[in-house]
Amino acid sequence: xxxxxxxxxxxxxxxxxxxxxxxxxxxxxxxxxxxxxxxxxxxxxxxxxxxxxxxxxxxxxxxxxxxxxxxxxxxxxxxxxxxxxxxxxxxxxxxxxxxxxxxxxxxxxxxxxxxxxxxxxxxxxxxxxxxxxxxxxxxxxxxxxxxxxxxxxxxxxxxxxxxxxxxxxxxxxxxxxxxxxxxxxxxxxxxxxxxxxxxxxxxxxxxxxxxxxxxxxxxxxxxxxxxxxxxxxxxxxxxxxxxxxxxxxxxxxxxxxxxxxxxxxxxxxxxxxxxxxxxxxxxxxxxxxxxxxxxxxxxxxxxxxxxxxxxxxxxxxxxxxxxxxxxxxxxxxxxxxxxxxxxxxxxxxxxxxxxxxxxxxxxxxxxxxxx
Amino acid sequence: xxxxxxxxxxxxxxxxxxxxxxxxxxxxxxxxxxxxxxxxxxxxxxxxxxxxxxxxxxxxxxxxxxxxxxxxxxxxxxxxxxxxxxxxxxxxxxxxxxxxxxxxxxxxxxxxxxxxxxxxxxxxxxxxxxxxxxxxxxxxxxxxxxxxxxxxxxxxxxxxxxxxxxxxxxxxxxxxxxxxxxxxxxxxxxxxxxxxxxxxxxxxxxxxxxxxxxxxxxxxxxxxxxxxxxxxxxxxxxxxxxxxxxxxxxxxxxxxxxxx
Numbered sequence: 001x002x003x004x005x006x007x008x009x010x011x012x013x014x015x016x017x018x019x020x021x022x023x024x025x026x027x028x029x030x031x032x033x034x035x036x037x038x039x040x041x042x043x044x045x046x047x048x049x050x051x052x053x054x055x056x057x058x059x060x061x062x063x064x065x066x067x068x069x070x071x072x073x074x075x076x077x078x079x080x081x082x083x084x085x086x087x088x089x090x091x092x093x094x095x096x097x098x099x100x101x102x103x104x105x106x107x108x109x110x111x112x113x114x115x116x117x118x119x120x121x122x123x124x125x126x127x128x129x130x131x132x133x134x135x136x137x138x139x140x141x142x143x144x145x146x147x148x149x150x151x152x153x154x155x156x157x158x159x160x161x162x163x164x165x166x167x168x169x170x171x172x173x174x175x176x177x178x179x180x181x182x183x184x185x186x187x188x189x190x191x192x193x194x195x196x197x198x199x200x201x202x203x204x205x206x207x208x209x210x211x212x213x214x215x216x217x218x219x220x221x222x223x224x225x226x227x228x229x230x231x232x233x234x235x236x237x238x239x240x241x242x243x244x245x246x247x248x249x250x251x252x253x254x255x256x257x258x259x260x261x262x263x264x265x266x267x268x269x270x271x272x273x274x275x276x277x278x279x280x281x282x283x284x285x286x287x288x289x290x291x292x293x294x295x296x297x298x299x300x301x302x303x304x305x306x307x308x309x310x311x312x313x314x315x316x317x318x319x320x321x322x323x324x325x326x327x328x329x330x331x332x333x334x335x336x337x338x339x340x341x342x343x344x345x346x347x348x349x350x351x352x353x354x355x356x357x358x359x360x361x362x363x364x365x366x367x368x369x370x371x
Numbered sequence: 372x373x374x375x376x377x378x379x380x381x382x383x384x385x386x387x388x389x390x391x392x393x394x395x396x397x398x399x400x401x402x403x404x405x406x407x408x409x410x411x412x413x414x415x416x417x418x419x420x421x422x423x424x425x426x427x428x429x430x431x432x433x434x435x436x437x438x439x440x441x442x443x444x445x446x447x448x449x450x451x452x453x454x455x456x457x458x459x460x461x462x463x464x465x466x467x468x469x470x471x472x473x474x475x476x477x478x479x480x481x482x483x484x485x486x487x488x489x490x491x492x493x494x495x496x497x498x499x500x501x502x503x504x505x506x507x508x509x510x511x512x513x514x515x516x517x518x519x520x521x522x523x524x525x526x527x528x529x530x531x532x533x534x535x536x537x538x539x540x541x542x543x544x545x546x547x548x549x550x551x552x553x554x555x556x557x558x559x560x561x562x563x564x565x566x567x568x569x570x571x572x573x574x575x576x577x578x579x580x581x582x583x584x585x586x587x588x589x590x591x592x593x594x595x596x597x598x599x600x601x602x603x604x605x606x607x608x609x610x611x612x613x614x615x616x617x618x619x620x621x622x623x624x625x626x627x628x629x630x631x
Contacts, residue, residue: 005530009537009579017584040582048575065575088538089531 004050004067006092011061013037029059037061051099066096078110087114105131109141116148124148125157132161139168143175150178155185166195173203180212189219200233207241210234211250218257227261251307255334255351258310274354277335278361284323284336285343286365296321297340303333304350310334386518387439390446394426397450402426404442414441418449440514440524447510448503451607458626460502460611462494466623470494473549497552498624504559505596505610508566512597515570529567533576536560540579555618561585562592569593591617 013028016037025036038054045052045065053064078097081090094111097104112127128145131138142165149158159182165175176199183192196213203209214233217226234257238250285293299321308330309315315330322328322336338354339361383391391402400419403426410431417427428445430438452459471490478486514525539560545553561580566589568576580589595613598605605613608626615621 005534007534007537007575007579009540011540011579011583015583017582017586019584020582041578044578044582045575048573063579089535 006064006066006096008062008064008092008095011063013056013059013061016061041065064092064095066099078107082110082114087118090114103130103134105135105138105141108134109138109144112141112148113144116144116151119151121148121152125152132164136164137168139165139172139175142168143172143178146175146178146182150182150185155182158182170198171202173199173206173209176202177206177209177212180216184212184216184219189216192216193220205240207237207246207250210237210240211246211253215253218253218260227257231257248305251305252349252351254307255304255310256353258308259351259353271357273331274335274357275360275364277332278339278354278358279364280332281336281339282361282365285339292321293340293344296336297344300333300337300340304337308334308337383442384439384520386514386521387442387446390443394446394449398426400425402428402446404428404430406430414438414445416445416449418452440521440528443514443518443521444507444510444525447513448507451506451510457629458608459629460498460624461627462498463622463624466620467491467494470549470552473552477547477549493548493552494623497556497620500556500559501614501618501620501624502607502611504563505592505614506607508563508593508596509604509610511566511570526571529571530573530576533560533564533567536564537579540583551619555620558585558588558592558618559614561589562596565589566593566596588617 013033016028018026020040021033021036025032027033034056041054041063042052048065048067050065050067053062053066055062078090078093081087081093091111091114094107094114097107098111101107108127108131112124112131115121115124115127125145125148128141128148131141132145135141142161146158146160146162146165149155149161159179162175162179162182165172166179169175176195180192180195180199183189183195192212193216196209196216199206199209200213210233214230214237217230217233220226231254234250234254238247238254241247241250285296288296296319299319303317303319308317310331316327317330317333318325318327319333319336328336334352335354335357338350338352338358341348341350342358395401398419400423402416405427407429408431410429414428414430416429417423419426426449428442430441467490470493471487474490474493475481475483475486478489481489511525511529514521518525539553539557548556557580561577564580565577565586568574577586577589580586592614595605595617596610612621615623
């Protein structure tokens with residue numbers, strides 16, 4: 001006998017086949033309609049045994065059929081669905097399990113995690129709270145509750161469970177990292193730092209931890225040693241996560257760090273080479289029509305995406321659309337990107353801080369309007 | 372290069388073994404097996420053409436428990452290709468473009484390239500569903516009657532497939548698809564669920580569809596697939612064309628001569 005699988009589906013009230021109902025009960029939304037629909041489904045599943053739930057909500061009929069307890073799917077099959085990310089199949093199995101065993105901690109935890117991933121945060125928080133009430137020593141459930149609270153935007157609620165998780169499992173990297181994240185969200189990098197350092201020791205190959213640690217260090221100190229350590233952490237993180245959303249964040253942070261180092265090397269003064277590059281870029285953009293400007297910005301932004309080592313004078317890039325094709329330094333390319341973004345996408349954060357130099361270049365352009 | 376396994380590298384249930392032997396003997400070419408984590412369906416077979424030395428059977432990794440049933444199913448489906456009278460279904464470009472255009476209109480916030488990709492995916496998915504669901508019923512019926520060692524695996528796989536398909540009935544799904552494509556797909560899912568319920572003795576599997584009025588169309592489709600008894604089974608081309616006509620998608624694909 002193969003394993004019986006629960007069934008759950010929804011039907012718009014207006015989509016139910018009225019011919020299946022007595023004539024007097026064919027008005028969707030009416031009490032008679034709902035009673036008749038409920039009776040229809042109970043009858044349709046009668047032979048299969050088990051239990052039928054029918055609920056009506058916002059014009060939808062929600063139907064669930066749950067096999068008898070001895071026909072229940074095993075925990076192994078639920079785990080298989082969860083590991084494969086097949087949440088749509090795992091949810092009805094977990095719900096069924098909880099209907100029969102409302103205090104089954106593993107199912108509370110798993111269903112809470114699933115809802116949290118699906119951003120159904122109220123349900124996630126309710127299930128995970130119940131899981132930690134029943135078993136306060138369940139560290140992973142404490143972490144999951146903290147994560148769900150962060151996702152719900154309530155960092156006050158998140159902190160307690162995460163602190164408990166770190167006490168329960170001091171070497172749990174996810175707990176450490178998430179607690180640090182709460183401190184960072186409170187603009188308190190000093191409290192985050194020890195947790196992130198511990199997390200980086202137990203999970204040295206986790207790019208998120210390395211990235212967070214770099215951010216934290218940069219938020220605390222401005223000395224060269226800290227900048228070097230952060231740069232090294234960012235390099236390691238990018239090697240571990242070379243593409244995707246995290247990689248873009250790392251690259252953006254690298255650009256900011258490079259600009260900061262540049263600024264620090266110039267002792268806070270505007271750099272004249274940057275002023276000149278911005279000035280040249282302003283001139284080049286002014287000589288182009290809108291389409292040409294856009295093409296240049298797209299080209300230089302694509303170059304920037306790959307990463308520009310603006311403190312390396314030897315790094316050169318070729319820009320096909322800049323002054324009919326020109327090889328420029330990485331710093332000059334960054335200036336063209338900055339100026340282009342200022343002119344065409346003023347709300348865009350390029351991750352570069354050339355404001356002072358750009359302002360001077362603009363002043364120069366105004367002094368020499370016929371250049 | 373993907374990792375392939377030859378059939379001698381693992382043990383199969385007798386029915387799967389027989390299906391592999393039948394396919395290899397019928398075509399004179401071996402079957403290579405590849406487990407693929409990225410596969411969108413449970414299993415699929417590429418029957419060797421004149422220039423290929425082997426048939427390639429791809430199975431979704433992690434579906435081990437049901438793989439012997441899937442191997443049997445796919446081999447028997449491949450053997451049925453001999454009944455296509457040397458012709459194969461290919462996409463109809465105009466129909467595909469029409470679907471892509473509708474997707475672009477439905478999902479205006481999607482970048483154009485993504486919308487095209489989604490449109491192609493949906494169109495291809497429907498054609499695969501059309502090409503495989505009806506003929507697959509005959510194969511499943513045959514397996515039920517001739518392969519006692521696969522009964523439980525077959526039941527589990529069919530039931531999983533039916534319950535998995537229910538997600539498309541969710542409230543938000545309908546608005547995401549072009550109406551004609553959605554209706555055709557739901558009707559085929561309904562036919563499969565009702566057929567599966569009949570085959571496994573679990574009529575409740577079809578309830579989600581019959582309660583929404585899909586029962587009559589589903590029954591027409593099942594009859595078109597199974598024909599009038601064992602002596603008068605239709606071939607795949609007859610099934611596919613009859614289904615397409617019933618679903619209003621007859622011009623969505625073309626039949627072409629298969630390369631010799």
